[in-house]
Amino acid sequence: MDTVFIRGLQVETVIGIFEWERRIRQRVRIDLEMSADVARAAATDSIDDALDYKAIGKRIIGFVGESEFLLVETLAEEVAKIVRDEFGVAWLRLSVSKPGALRGADDVGVTIERGERR
Numbered sequence: 518m519d520t521v522f523i524r525g526l527q528v529e530t531v532i533g534i535f536e537w538e539r540r541i542r543q544r545v546r547i548d549l550e551m552s553a554d555v556a557r558a559a560a561t562d563s564i565d566d567a568l569d570y571k572a573i574g575k576r577i578i579g580f581v582g583e584s585e586f587l588l589v590e591t592l593a594e595e596v597a598k599i600v601r602d603e604f605g606v607a608w609l610r611l612s613v614s615k616p617g618a619l620r621g622a623d624d625v626g627v628t629i630e631r632g633e634r635r
């Protein structure tokens with residue numbers, strides 16, 4: 518299985534369980550790996566046969582920027598659904614984190630895996 522990935526995508530959004538977090542925008546970081554047939558795209562050298570990371574990245578930026586979830590878990594699940602349903606991705610591994618949210622830690626968040634690897 519091949520993968521197409523997006524690493525370190527940063528988007529500002531409303532997220533968090535505390536009252537003060539509902540009044541500000543915070544930066545979340547998204548790391549995404551998606552199964553893809555890279556050999557086919559390489560053979561034709563056509564974006565039509567590729568999983569377009571730019572199109573997916575723009576869709577995620579738009580969705581996350583407009584969202585107002587409490588938990589990073591919910592944000593991760595909803596982004597995973599969009600990527601799978603709208604871009605036909607069979608398997609993905611997705612991390613959503615809030616850099617600096619926990620004093621003393623570089624980053625905190627969740628990683629989910631959805632679908633079957635082909």
Ligand SMILES: Nc1nc2c(c(=O)[nH]1)N=C([C@H](O)[C@@H](O)CO)CN2
Pocket residue numbers: 532533534535538587588589590615618619
């Ligand atoms: N598993 C989770 N734990 C916590 C979350 C979360 O989204 N998932 N969120 C918070 C707070 O919003 C925190 O990020 C504020 O600094 C705490 N724990």
